[in-house]
Amino acid sequence: MLLMKIAALNNTYKALVIGVSAGGFQALKHILPRFPKNFPLSVIIVQHRGEAVQETSSKDDFLIHHFQQHCQMTVKEAISGEKICKSTIYFAPAKYHLLIEKEESFSLSLEPPVNFSIPSIDVLFESASACYKNCLIGLILTGANSDGSMGLREIHLNNGLTLVQNPATADVDVMPKAAMESHTVDYILPLLEIAPFLCDLMQEEKG
Amino acid sequence: MKMQAESTIKQKTVSQLPSHGEIIDFEIKLLIEAIQFRYGYDFSHYAQASLTRRISSCLKKFELGNVSELIPKIIHDVEYFESFLREVSVTVTEMFRDPLVFKVLRDKIFTQLQTYSRINIWHAGCATGEEVYSLAIMLKEEGLLSRSRIYATDFNNHSLAIAEQGIYKAEKIPLFTKNYLLTGGKASFADYYQAKHSHAIMHEELKQHMTFAHHNLIKDQCFAQMHLIICRNVLIYFDRTLQDSVLGLFHQSLVHRGYLLLGDKESLDFSQKKNCFTAIAKEQRIFQKVSYE
Numbered sequence: 001m002l003l004m005k006i007a008a009l010n011n012t013y014k015a016l017v018i019g020v021s022a023g024g025f026q027a028l029k030h031i032l033p034r035f036p037k038n039f040p041l042s043v044i045i046v047q048h049r050g051e052a053v054q055e056t057s058s059k060d061d062f063l064i065h066h067f068q069q070h071c072q073m074t075v076k077e078a079i080s081g082e083k084i085c086k087s088t089i090y091f092a093p094a095k096y097h098l099l100i101e102k103e104e105s106f107s108l109s110l111e112p113p114v115n116f117s118i119p120s121i122d123v124l125f126e127s128a129s130a131c132y133k134n135c136l137i138g139l140i141l142t143g144a145n146s147d148g149s150m151g152l153r154e155i156h157l158n159n160g161l162t163l164v165q166n167p168a169t170a171d172v173d174v175m176p177k178a179a180m181e182s183h184t185v186d187y188i189l190p191l192l193e194i195a196p197f198l199c200d201l202m203q204e205e206k207g
Numbered sequence: 208m209k210m211q212a213e214s215t216i217k218q219k220t221v222s223q224l225p226s227h228g229e230i231i232d233f234e235i236k237l238l239i240e241a242i243q244f245r246y247g248y249d250f251s252h253y254a255q256a257s258l259t260r261r262i263s264s265c266l267k268k269f270e271l272g273n274v275s276e277l278i279p280k281i282i283h284d285v286e287y288f289e290s291f292l293r294e295v296s297v298t299v300t301e302m303f304r305d306p307l308v309f310k311v312l313r314d315k316i317f318t319q320l321q322t323y324s325r326i327n328i329w330h331a332g333c334a335t336g337e338e339v340y341s342l343a344i345m346l347k348e349e350g351l352l353s354r355s356r357i358y359a360t361d362f363n364n365h366s367l368a369i370a371e372q373g374i375y376k377a378e379k380i381p382l383f384t385k386n387y388l389l390t391g392g393k394a395s396f397a398d399y400y401q402a403k404h405s406h407a408i409m410h411e412e413l414k415q416h417m418t419f420a421h422h423n424l425i426k427d428q429c430f431a432q433m434h435l436i437i438c439r440n441v442l443i444y445f446d447r448t449l450q451d452s453v454l455g456l457f458h459q460s461l462v463h464r465g466y467l468l469l470g471d472k473e474s475l476d477f478s479q480k481k482n483c484f485t486a487i488a489k490e491q492r493i494f495q496k497v498s499y500e
């Protein structure tokens with residue numbers, strides 16, 4: 001079935017966007033470190049932060065530092081105007097929306113919060129979908145609100161691949177459940193199977 | 208004949224008709240061209256992803272079905288264009304946003320400004336003015352306000368009018384006060400405003416040193432020699448070409464060794480003007496003009 005979808009689309013995925021909220025740090029720990037160094041995707045993440053975390057940028061650095069130490073891929077904060085590279089994991093900076101421009105570079109915005117969130121997953125996903133079209137994979141993980149559902153739908157409409165963490169394996173199941181309600185999800189995966197699934201997928205594409 | 212025409216269209220449907228996204232992109236191009244033609248504002252060098260978002264939220268607000276419907280309204284109705292501008296520009300701001308930046312400005316840069324007998328400061332893209340008042344408060348506490356002139360500019364007349372009034376919602380005051388203390392504030396924030404009903408009215412004394420003016424960074428020139436230019440969270444909305452041209456404008460406007468303060472996530476690293484400035488406090492995005500003589 002998986003093979004069929006890829007064959008049907010006849011494309012190569014370029015980027016993976018991930019939206020994650022409450023319980024996200026733990027979830028990401030089961031995914032990001034398992035991607036190989038030369039993983040052929042750009043991985044772009046919006047992780048909602050709590051109020052307390054928003055106040056000091058040092059906490060932000062913590063997230064990035066942690067994954068820099070534990071991941072094989074390059075890990076960094078997305079910078080406004082920066083060209084997006086493959087085999088790199090980017091985190092959206094706190095307190096700004098992260099968007100993707102058509103020429104595959106980042107831009108930031110201070111628009112008011114969307115779904116009570118800044119950065120917002122929908123904002124990232126919708127702009128990423130406009131840029132990467134069917135070469136995009138969207139993934140929604142654990143979280144306590146419904147940010148990301150609209151964006152995931154948009155990815156589906158542009159024939160991208162849509163993935164959601166199985167709510168039963170999520171720390172907080174509101175966000176994955178909300179994403180599933182739009183009936184545009186291709187695969188619902190238990191947390192521990194997400195990384196192997198994506199690695200296999202990229203392997204198959206190559207072969 | 209008719210049959211043939213129909214079948215041609217059908218063929219197009221399958222293979223060549225543009226996608227929904229492509230149609231929107233095309234409409235936005237037309238809109239940008241109309242605005243450029245009619246008002247001389249060139250939005251083609253704005254970062255398109257956020258502009259597209261703003262335009263679609265504008266459609267919702269004005270209850271329009273598509274981007275094309277905006278075009279005749281904007282061409283024929285100046286007021287409509289003003290409200291469009293209001294909607295598309297992102298004017299979110301707060302007092303002493305990123306307090307550490309203001310603290311470094313106070314501790315490191317103000318001591319340098321002290322040597323000038325008259326201090327000109329340009330606050331470009333000041334939105335509703337919160338940062339302008341923040342700056343005036345710090346200048347006052349460092350004994351510099353009496354010889355300072357702050358030129359606060361924006362191309363959004365609506366937010367400029369709010370800035371000039373200097374009246375803010377009381378509910379924002381706790382946040383502003385907290386930020387103020389984090390910048391090393393020397394008095395009490397309450398000393399700088401008068402509470403009235405649910406609003407805080409900023410003191411007249413601060414306003415006396417401010418000049419508010421409409422200025423469009425895309426097309427207007429510099430207007431005075433500046434010792435410090437503050438332009439935060441404006442360049443993030445521009446593409447690299449426009450960023451470079453605005454940085455060029457700032458460079459031209461600054462005195463020898465004048466200072467430039469950018470937003471927390473704005474970097475000169477990708478700019479052609481990179482070598483026109485040197486970082487004084489890299490983390491806080493404070494730069495100094497380098498002149499070639």
Ligand SMILES: C[S@@+](CC[C@H](N)C(=O)[O-])C[C@H]1O[C@@H](n2cnc3c(N)ncnc32)[C@H](O)[C@@H]1O
Nearest residue numbers: 296297300332334361362363423424425439440
């Ligand atoms: C997000 S606000 C920044 C406010 C404040 N400096 C801050 O960082 O909190 C961006 C401002 O830039 C202004 N702006 C955008 N394009 C402009 C242009 N071409 N010329 C002048 N101002 C512009 C907008 O009207 C808006 O008020």
